Amino acid sequence: MPRYITFFNYTAESARAMIDHPSDRSAASKALVESLGGTQEAFYWMQGKHDGFLIASLPDGVAAAALAAAVGSTGAVAGLDTHQVYDHDEQAAILRHAKTALKAYRPPTA
Numbered sequence: 001m002p003r004y005i006t007f008f009n010y011t012a013e014s015a016r017a018m019i020d021h022p023s024d025r026s027a028a029s030k031a032l033v034e035s036l037g038g039t040q041e042a043f044y045w046m047q048g049k050h051d052g053f054l055i056a057s058l059p060d061g062v063a064a065a066a067l068a069a070a071v072g073s074t075g076a077v078a079g080l081d082t083h084q085v086y087d088h089d090e091q092a093a094i095l096r097h098a099k100t101a102l103k104a105y106r107p108p109t110a
Contacts, residue, residue: 002059002064002084003055003058003084003085004064005054006068006080007049007079008053009050009051009079025043032070033054033056036067037063038057038063042055050079055085
């Protein structure tokens, strides 16, 4: 199953709600991922540009987009940024395909 990482930011209103009424956001995320047929691998808060990230295995890009659409539609989370990530074997396959594609590609500078 493809693996995705989604970075996110809580809105000020969400941060205030979590301070006033703490809840297990990892459990909420896990329920969301499982509703889309996936499994949650990690859920972390962090410092920096984003407030946190989620790593999940999901059936496909449509499920990953649905996750972002559902969460984003609530207005509680902003700055959703989702990327498919690849393991070592997938990286090797990407490079093999790129080698084949490069033979067929003619750059504009050629």
